[in-house]
Amino acid sequence: MEFIATNYAPIMFAGLICFLLLGFPVAFSLGAAGLAFGFLGIELGVFPSSVMAWLPQRLIGIMANDTLLAVPFFTLMGLILERSGMAEDLLDTVGQVFGPIRGGLALAVIFVGALLAATTGVVAASVISMGLISLPIMLRYGYDRPLSAGVIAASGTLAQIIPPSLVLILMADQLGKSVGDMYKGAFIPGFMLMGLYVLWVMFLAVFKPKLVPALPPEARIYREANGNGGYTSLVVVLGLSTIVAIFLANHMADLHTWWQGKEVLDVATDEKIVSAMCGGTFMAFVIASLNRVFKLGLLSKLAERVTFVLIPPCC
Helix, strand or coil: CHHHHHCHHHHHHHHHHHHHHCCCCHHHHHHHHHHHHHHHHHHHCCCCHHHHHHHHHHHHHHHCCCHHHHHHHHHHHHHHHHHHCHHHHHHHHHHHHHCCCCCHHHHHHHHHHHHHHHHHCCHHHHHHHHHHHHHHHHHHCCCCHHHHHHHHHHHHHHHHCCCCCHHHHHHHHHHCCCHHHHHHHHHHHHHHHHHHHHHHHHHHHHHCHHHCCCCCHHHCCCCCCCCCCCHHHHHHHHHHHHHHHHHHHHCHHHHHHHHHCCCCCCCCHHHHHHHHHHHHHHHHHHHHHHHHHCCCCCCCHHHHHHHHHHHHHHC
């Protein structure tokens, strides 16, 4: 008993590992290990007998924590993306966009991983979706096996650092810091990491093209009747949405003045960025919707697909 009391922490950790290796869910394993070793610690005199009286207070404190309210909602969003097939559509569409260039599928996996990270903050949704969907496709078209697995694993874990990250939310709560400050600190490193992944794939595409071949013509399914890929209208839609976003960012104070009926001299930078991005993506979505409903023929199949699949998660 003295040995257990002296080495209580490593024994508790080993017990948690045993629960996980037996196949129990992580949440149940953590709870079972905590309760079991809590009672054992009371019996051995490691903890005071009043430690269990703190448990209800701790649970109520966690449920009343406004910061941690984001965790179940982001987890639900990741589950919806995974089960609805939207992650598969994202990979398929972005793969068609970058497919004609060498390393295009790897670039698509990286960008979709960053998008899922910025949308859900959940690592499991990113890694599972991209692993099940993109790995067989990459291997089918001749991608190097270790490279394919590495790109999927690395881009899937971008959710750990790219805001909104659940890890950053939990760290902010434990450290007593603002979630916004944590996000600001992780924004640049997260996208720098994504940029390094992109540069590495581009380096391989130039110097070792056999490892990252381009999609063959028969695999590119979004083609127009005249044989074009439809990239021109995609660039036009992105350009129009960018112009709208820049306009909103520069005239945000004027819009607030008109909306509220009183003069607003300045608007917070964060609010400008979010409003501008939402306005730009909404503009692109409206253009694509009008084109499909009224059959105007202004957009290519690729542009419509990209808009309908990529824009809603971004919003």
